[in-house]
Amino acid sequence: MSDKPASPRVKLRRLPDRGRYDAASLHAVLDAGLVCHVGFVMGDTPMVIPTAYWREGEHLYIHGSSKSGMAMALAKGAPACVTVTMLDALVLARSAFHHSVNYRSAVILGRFFEVTDPDAKLRGLEAFMERIAKGRWAEIRGPNKQELKATKLLGLELGEASVKIRSGPPKDDDEDMALRCWAGIVPVREVYETPIPDPLLAKGIALPGYLKIS
Amino acid sequence: MSDKPASPRVKLRRLPDRGRYDAASLHAVLDAGLVCHVGFVMGDTPMVIPTAYWREGEHLYIHGSSKSGMAMALAKGAPACVTVTMLDALVLARSAFHHSVNYRSAVILGRFFEVTDPDAKLRGLEAFMERIAKGRWAEIRGPNKQELKATKLLGLELGEASVKIRSGPPKDDDEDMALRCWAGIVPVREVYETPIPDPLLAKGIALPGYLKIS
Numbered sequence: 545m546s547d548k549p550a551s552p553r554v555k556l557r558r559l560p561d562r563g564r565y566d567a568a569s570l571h572a573v574l575d576a577g578l579v580c581h582v583g584f585v586m587g588d589t590p591m592v593i594p595t596a597y598w599r600e601g602e603h604l605y606i607h608g609s610s611k612s613g614m615a616m617a618l619a620k621g622a623p624a625c626v627t628v629t630m631l632d633a634l635v636l637a638r639s640a641f642h643h644s645v646n647y648r649s650a651v652i653l654g655r656f657f658e659v660t661d662p663d664a665k666l667r668g669l670e671a672f673m674e675r676i677a678k679g680r681w682a683e684i685r686g687p688n689k690q691e692l693k694a695t696k697l698l699g700l701e702l703g704e705a706s707v708k709i710r711s712g713p714p715k716d717d718d719e720d721m722a723l724r725c726w727a728g729i730v731p732v733r734e735v736y737e738t739p740i741p742d743p744l745l746a747k748g749i750a751l752p753g754y755l756k757i758s
Numbered sequence: 759m760s761d762k763p764a765s766p767r768v769k770l771r772r773l774p775d776r777g778r779y780d781a782a783s784l785h786a787v788l789d790a791g792l793v794c795h796v797g798f799v800m801g802d803t804p805m806v807i808p809t810a811y812w813r814e815g816e817h818l819y820i821h822g823s824s825k826s827g828m829a830m831a832l833a834k835g836a837p838a839c840v841t842v843t844m845l846d847a848l849v850l851a852r853s854a855f856h857h858s859v860n861y862r863s864a865v866i867l868g869r870f871f872e873v874t875d876p877d878a879k880l881r882g883l884e885a886f887m888e889r890i891a892k893g894r895w896a897e898i899r900g901p902n903k904q905e906l907k908a909t910k911l912l913g914l915e916l917g918e919a920s921v922k923i924r925s926g927p928p929k930d931d932d933e934d935m936a937l938r939c940w941a942g943i944v945p946v947r948e949v950y951e952t953p954i955p956d957p958l959l960a961k962g963i964a965l966p967g968y969l970k971i972s
Contacts, residue, residue: 581795583804590797594843629808728955741942
């Protein structure tokens with residue numbers, strides 16, 4: 545990716561100063577999230593489905609049941625849009641009009657390809673697990689042949705994408721600055737809380753280090 | 759809405775036991791969120807854009823700049839899909855295959871209508887503000903004629919929708935239960951943190967009660 549939009553389709557027209565097109569900005573947004581929203585078209589109906597994703601280099605990956613309608617449509621190369629959004633704050637201005645939110649979002653357009661080679665699929669699923677819980681792959685039972693067959697792994701090149709970011713305090717009109725009303729931001733954050741063991745967990749199995757909250 | 763899918767388009771085929779179609783389940787998911795992902799089609803390209811929303815009765819509303827490409831397309835009645843997703847937990851199973859996430863999501867299909875009556879627009883924006891910060895509408899400067907004209911308010915009937923929910927611990931295969939690996943869930947929560955005043959906030963303006971974190 546370069547600093548310029550890869551196509552007119554991903555060029556931001558509204559508030560273009562919030563837009564970025566470089567790989568570092570895109571990677572930063574993608575690496576901060578876990579769930580994306582995938583858009584594709586069924587007949588003339590747009591469908592938007594949430595799913596977990598991960599990034600490796602210049603590709604984003606998702607996986608799902610081989611029988612899922614979305615996975616089947618995407619594997620056939622249907623045009624897709626993947627959007628990742630992090631809400632960072634409510635922005636409370638002095639005028640209704642300038643209320644906003646701080647956020648980071650990425651929009652990627654393209655067509656997925658299916659990863660069919662069993663070894664490549666295994667490596668992909670391992671990379672996903674290791675991103676979430678480093679070291680866990682070695683502890684669990686890996687996918688058997690049947691499970692691997694029941695799973696579709698789909699990749700999307702990060703070639704045509706845009707990032708949009710709003711940050712900072714509210715921006716009110718000059719004539720509103722004297723209003724006696726509170727203005728500022730309310731930060732929003734996604735937090736991972738203390739893990740809860742499976743009620744069926746055998747005794748004597750300690751919480752692994754990769755899940756300890758610092 | 760009834761307990762049955764309103765159409766084949768919103769009927770869950772994969773893991774149908776996670777699906778719900780009643781109004782109370784849909785309202786509960788929508789009222790817990792703030793940002794939705796709106797899907798629509800531009801040419802043959804699906805576009806997925808995040809935006810804030812609110813619910814009033816059997817309608818979901820969004821607003822945006824009158825000049826935004828999405829608002830213009832939706833105001834013309836383009837087929838749309840609105841998806842709201844809350845990530846509730848990572849689900850760590852004993853096998854790679856049964857790893858999952860707990861979530862609540864809602865998918866609504868339909869065509870938006872534009873609310874053009876200025877009084878109705880004002881009441882809609884007030885309802886949105888009051889949902890986020892009860893009492894704030896009376897403190898701020900309301901939208902003037904020009905700002906109201908620059909804002910599109912769009913509604914969508916909650917007629918054709920589905921809710922999908924996963925909750926609870928991992929569900930492993932019987933033969934994996936003896937594995938000596940930790941299993942359970944890691945709860946994820948979106949938290950609102952201590953508000954940060956605008957650096958330009960005049961002295962002596964206290965944090966309003968509706969922003970105090972209990």
